[in-house]
Amino acid sequence: MALSNNNSKRATLGLGAIAVAGLVSTPLLAQDAHQLIRDNCVGCHTESGTTAAPSFSRISEQRKSPEGWLMTINRMTHLRGLELTSEDKRALVKVLADRQGLAPEETEGYRYLLEQNTNIIESGINQGLTETCGRCHSEARFALQRRSEDEWKYLVNFHMGQFPSTEFHSMSRDRPWYQIAFNETAVELGQRFPLHSKEWSNWQAAARNDLMGRWRVTGFVPGKGEFAGWMSAAKTAEGRYDVTLTGRYADGAALAGEGKATLYTGYEWRAGLTIDGVKMRQVMAANEQGTALDGRMFLAAEREIGGDMRAVRDQGKTELVAIQPAYLRAGESTELTLIGQNLAGDIDLGDGVVVEKVLSRNADRITLQARAEGAEGVRMARVGTSKQLSALTVYNTLARVEVLPTDAVTRIGGAGGNMPKVRAAYRAVGYSVGADGKPGTEDDLRLGYMPASWSIKPADEVAAHEKDDRYAGSIDASGIFTPGDAGLNPERKRSANNVGRLKVVASVADGDARVEGEGNMLVSVQDFVRRVLD
Amino acid sequence: MKHLKSMNKKAQLINKAVSSEEVEDVVAMQVVVGCTATTDPGWELDPFGGLGSLCQPMESDLYGCADACWWPAQVPDTMHTYQEWGEGVAKADKDWRKLDGIFEDAE
Numbered sequence: 001m002a003l004s005n006n007n008s009k010r011a012t013l014g015l016g017a018i019a020v021a022g023l024v025s026t027p028l029l030a031q032d033a034h035q036l037i038r039d040n041c042v043g044c045h046t047e048s049g050t051t052a053a054p055s056f057s058r059i060s061e062q063r064k065s066p067e068g069w070l071m072t073i074n075r076m077t078h079l080r081g082l083e084l085t086s087e088d089k090r091a092l093v094k095v096l097a098d099r100q101g102l103a104p105e106e107t108e109g110y111r112y113l114l115e116q117n118t119n120i121i122e123s124g125i126n127q128g129l130t131e132t133c134g135r136c137h138s139e140a141r142f143a144l145q146r147r148s149e150d151e152w153k154y155l156v157n158f159h160m161g162q163f164p165s166t167e168f169h170s171m172s173r174d175r176p177w178y179q180i181a182f183n184e185t186a187v188e189l190g191q192r193f194p195l196h197s198k199e200w201s202n203w204q205a206a207a208r209n210d211l212m213g214r215w216r217v218t219g220f221v222p223g224k225g226e227f228a229g230w231m232s233a234a235k236t237a238e239g240r241y242d243v244t245l246t247g248r249y250a251d252g253a254a255l256a257g258e259g260k261a262t263l264y265t266g267y268e269w270r271a272g273l274t275i276d277g278v279k280m281r282q283v284m285a286a287n288e289q290g291t292a293l294d295g296r297m298f299l300a301a302e303r304e305i306g307g308d309m310r311a312v313r314d315q316g317k318t319e320l321v322a323i324q325p326a327y328l329r330a331g332e333s334t335e336l337t338l339i340g341q342n343l344a345g346d347i348d349l350g351d352g353v354v355v356e357k358v359l360s361r362n363a364d365r366i367t368l369q370a371r372a373e374g375a376e377g378v379r380m381a382r383v384g385t386s387k388q389l390s391a392l393t394v395y396n397t398l399a400r401v402e403v404l405p406t407d408a409v410t411r412i413g414g415a416g417g418n419m420p421k422v423r424a425a426y427r428a429v430g431y432s433v434g435a436d437g438k439p440g441t442e443d444d445l446r447l448g449y450m451p452a453s454w455s456i457k458p459a460d461e462v463a464a465h466e467k468d469d470r471y472a473g474s475i476d477a478s479g480i481f482t483p484g485d486a487g488l489n490p491e492r493k494r495s496a497n498n499v500g501r502l503k504v505v506a507s508v509a510d511g512d513a514r515v516e517g518e519g520n521m522l523v524s525v526q527d528f529v530r531r532v533l534d
Numbered sequence: 535m536k537h538l539k540s541m542n543k544k545a546q547l548i549n550k551a552v553s554s555e556e557v558e559d560v561v562a563m564q565v566v567v568g569c570t571a572t573t574d575p576g577w578e579l580d581p582f583g584g585l586g587s588l589c590q591p592m593e594s595d596l597y598g599c600a601d602a603c604w605w606p607a608q609v610p611d612t613m614h615t616y617q618e619w620g621e622g623v624a625k626a627d628k629d630w631r632k633l634d635g636i637f638e639d640a641e
């Protein structure tokens with residue numbers, strides 16, 4: 001049970017579909033962009049300013065991610081009766097995200113939501129915002145928006161009108177909720193996430209990079225493993241690309257796919273590809289130089305199932321992109337694969353790490369057997385003249401295992417109902433003790449993702465009593481957890497659903513010993529409202 | 535309260551809670567993205583971070599909360615936004631398979 005598209009009826013199209021369109025053949029000039037807004041939005045919104053520099057009520061007072069603008073247009077369609085062609089919808093998202101998007105710095109710390117990597121507990125901006133907004137939404141949902149103070153106030157009023165019982169919920173009815181939200185929260189949001197910012201001004205003035213070219217890619221697909229390959233982007237229009245991806249997984253299995261990509265706001269890469277028959281989506285951000293893309297690739301139909309992805313542009317120079325695995329145990333011969341491009345020259349794996357034997361070598365991949373001696377620590381590896389060094393960690397003993405995600409929610413589904421199961425994909429990260437000799441402290445040395453055997457157990461005595469481990473789901477050998485069936489379960493007390501609280505246990509081998517780590521799993525009821533961003 | 539003995543699990547949990555405000559604060563900071571921190575009642579978690587005080591199975595009183603727009607980011611609110619959600623599924627405990635989701639991504 002690795003990749004599946006069992007709910008293809010509802011395959012999430014979203015920005016992937018928008019990317020697939022590729023309908024805009026030339027960059028929209030400012031007047032064309034304005035006209036597109038006039039044609040679709042001024043039935044309700046009013047225009048002011050000059051013809052050359054118009055301002056559209058509400059619209060011009062906000063900036064958002066491409067997904068944020070898509071949600072806005074979706075809401076206008078559903079609640080306000082907006083009718084527009086799919087071509088205009090795609091073009092509007094592009095125009096609005098390009099002209100009223102977020103600067104790269106403004107998305108920092110919140111990219112997990114754009115990447116749909118949502119099995120986390122947010123750290124919390126502050127108690128007031130958590131209680132007022134984070135009670136229903138992720139904090140990233142509002143932190144990835146910029147509005148004038150008035151616009152934040154309008155948003156409070158929208159919630160008051162659309163969801164009037166908001167005032168009666170916990171953390172609302174014990175206080176004058178509306179007054180606080182309107183007079184305090186909206187003001188704070190306007191200060192923290194303002195319409196005008198230096199970051200956005202600078203980004204608007206910055207030169208735009210074209211991402212056409214060849215990219216060396218590495219990543220991880222749950223159930224398949226780590227992969228390395230090449231991605232080619234051929235420009236079809238301004239900000240639109242045809243994309244091909246070829247490569248292989250760590251076990252040698254081939255990987256191949258193709259699709260379309262759109263570049264929003266000059267750096268937000270959104271692609272929809274079909275890889276070996278499975279629809280996948282990429283959400284990545286280009287760096288300032290346009291030489292690297294970082295983000296996540298996930299199943300289009302199941303955004304929870306995905307993994308990190310990185311792409312490094314081929315600039316004709318020697319470049320070491322990754323080492324798989326990026327750790328080796330001192331004193332043991334270990335097989336390592338060096339992933340890169342134009343890999344010419346001597347291999348240097350850092351102090352005390354000896355290349356015992358090169359097993360295979362070509363311009364973009366070197367497989368070798370290495371042995372490390374000396375103290376624990378991070379070595380910097382290089383091949384030939386590569387400027388970018390790649391970290392290789394030498395360790396003596398695996399001290400602890402971290403299970404990622406540490407906290408996750410999955411949801412019951414299937415069983416003939418309309419809601420698919422929401423699964424979760426796990427990985428185990430190994431650590432050695434670090435300089436202080438104690439595990440679980442800040443100086444623990446992160447070794448990297450390690451192969452693990454997976455199991456579940458009840459989270460506590462209550463969960464054991466309810467037999468949550470029997471009913472709530474199971475985990476497979478690759479670390480993918482599948483929750484139980486939806487519906488009432490007559491075997492459970494009061495015919496309870498197959499919900500439960502579990503510990504997900506990873507067991508990692510370290511020589512003859514095994515080291516275990518645990519993560520928290522909540523198997524919950526359905527999320528019937530599947531927004532583009534939670 | 536000291537003369538009353540808690541008879542079931544939910545009552546025992548309530549007795550253990552120091553105060554409702556403290557409980558709410560804890561849960562509000564502990565939910566995974568996508569879950570609601572509204573816990574009176576909760577959808578994914580109860581005020582104690584567990585499942586013991588949830589309405590279970592959820593189908594038994596689904597509309598009691600959906601109609602009141604209690605978790606509009608998780609369950610379609612039939613007050614304003616999705617008034618037709620649940621139509622034809624009068625008895626959710628029997629016909630839960632007919633309940634549809636709001637899949638915003640799908641155009």
